[in-house]
Amino acid sequence: MAMRKQVADKAGVSEATVSRVFSGSEAVKPKTRDRVLQAASELGYVPSELARQFAKRRSGNIGVVLPYLPKVQLFSTYYFSEILGGISEAAREHGADLLLLQRSPDERREYELLFRQRKVGGxxxxxxxxxxxxxxxxxxxxxxxxxxxxxxQRMDGLERRTVEADHLEGSRLATAHLLEQGWSRPAFIGGPPDYSNSRDRLLGYRDAMSAVGADRIEPLVGNYSRKSGLEMAAAAARLIRGGEADALAAANDRMAIGLLQGLRQLGLEAGRDYGLAGYDDSDGARLTQPALTSVSASFDEMGRLAAQLALGELKRPPGKLPPRLVERESSRRRGV
Structure with missing residues (x-):
């Protein structure tokens, strides 16, 4: 394999200029860049990924900070596995490696230190x-x-760093669909309010209810887990049997599946006694009985875009990704 010095000699430039060309520096004139690339092509010169990383003076790692959730199989969770899949694919395409970092709620957020120690480049x-x-x-x-x-997770002043779907619209679609199916009193099952996507989904529910003049019901709040859905089943059953609600719009599929299972134990069946919609369009939504109506939010694409932001390939995300309603049996009235 040709060496960098041979490329420099053939192109009539210094070795430092060759390094600048292959590190993506903008300090090289276009004609000089073309001459170096032509010489490299003729000599079959391919710089190693390690050399490129040193030339850029930065790590080839993308750091991915994950929440530490006790007793939760994080990597089997559809939400995280889909996002990580998109991140991994984009990283591979750009020759970067992933450094996975789990942090507990009380752990210091020392993100700057990761860059100072050159453990990550994004x-x-x-x-x-x-x-x-x-x-x-x-x-x-x-x-x-x-x-x-x-x-x-959108924060004021940092919106250009957030990759997300239009969760307000997604929740509006799910609630409007339940109303269109003839369920007149949907209730909302939300996630923790310190997540912007939780707040957006609540607003989407409220918008859909206001659009038809329906009374909004005070939401039940869980933590996006199947267990929290199970725990809220008794309260949901009281709403349904008391006539306050006849359908449930859940902020994610895991809570929806917990509700489905818990309400069945209490003698209530989705599609017969109440309508049910989830959010995420996870693999589990296809496996429940009845199958779960849900909102698809393109988590894989979110991961790809996030990796491009972290790699510096994007200055800001292209906008909120459009959600899509996936209708299944849980939201349909029996016989409709």
Whole structure:
């Protein structure tokens, strides 16, 4: 294999100029760049990925910060597995490696240190909550010009770093669909309010109810887990049997599946006694009995876009990804 010095000699430039060309520096004139690339092509010169990383003076890793959730198989969770799949694919295409970092709720957010120690060249934060410490750690990255991305968590002043779907519209679609199916009193099952996507989904529910003049019901709030759906089943059953609600719009599929199972144990069946819609269009939505109506939010594409932001390939995301309703049996009245 040809060496960098041979390329430099053939192109009539210094070895440093060859390095600048292959590190993507903008300090090289276009004609010089073309001459170097032509010489490299003729000699069969391909710089190693390690050499490119040293030339760029940055790590070839994308750091992915994951929340530590005790007793939860994080990597088997549809939401995280889909996002990580998109991140991994984009990283592979750009020759970058992933460094997965789990953090507990009480752990210090020392994101800047990861860049100073050259452990990462870009950062993606999953499961970020809008709190003072989190915000300050992200603002420090912003002040120092480090590339990073948030997924499904929008913070004031940092919107250009957030990759997300239009969750307000997705929730509006799910609630409007339940109303169109003849369920007149849907209730909303929400997630923690310190996530912007939770707040957006609640607003989407309210918009759909207001559009038809229906009374809004005070939401039940869980933590996006199947267990929380099971725990809320008794309260949901009281709403249904008391005539306050006849359908449920859940903010994610895991809670919807927990509700479906818990309400069945209490003698209530989706499609017969109440309508049910979830959110995420996870694999589990296809496997329940009845199959779960849900909203598809393109988590794989979110991961790809987040990786491109963290790699510096994008200056800002292209906009909120459009959601899509996937209708199945859980939301349909029997015989309709």
């Amino acid at each position: 950062l993606i934060v999953l499961g970020a909550r809008d709190g003072e410490e989190e915000r300050e750690a992200l603002l420090e990255l912003e002040r120092n010009g480090h590339p990073y991305a948030l997924v499904n």
